[in-house]
Amino acid sequence: MPLINPTELRRLINELEALDQAQAGADTERRREDLHYTLCVSTGIREPARAVEQARRLLAPRREALTSAA
Incomplete structure (x- = not known):
């Protein structure tokens, strides 16, 4: 999997x-x-729609992070 810069992805x-x-x-x-x-x-995904979905998924807050912050 490629290295991803969250700021650039956003x-x-x-x-x-x-x-x-x-x-x-x-x-x-x-x-x-x-x-x-x-x-x-x-x-690393060839289909544009799937790549956008993956980018959004990667940028979404993780459930574990939300739980531990509470």
């Missing part, structure tokens, strides 16, 4: 979510493709 996901709200256009679509590619490389 930035990629945030930018992708912002593009989902942006007006559609050639530049927007090209950037979305670039972000999907980068997420695929970052997570």
Whole structure:
């Protein structure tokens, strides 16, 4: 599995979510493709939708961390 920088992963996901709200256009679509590619490389998953899901899963707070903090 590739080494993952959580800060960079969060930035990629945030930018992708912002593009989902942006007006559609050639530049927007090209950037979305670039972000999907980068997420695929970052997570080691070839399918963009699965790579986004994995990135979100990696960024989600762990149940153990939430329990021990309480």
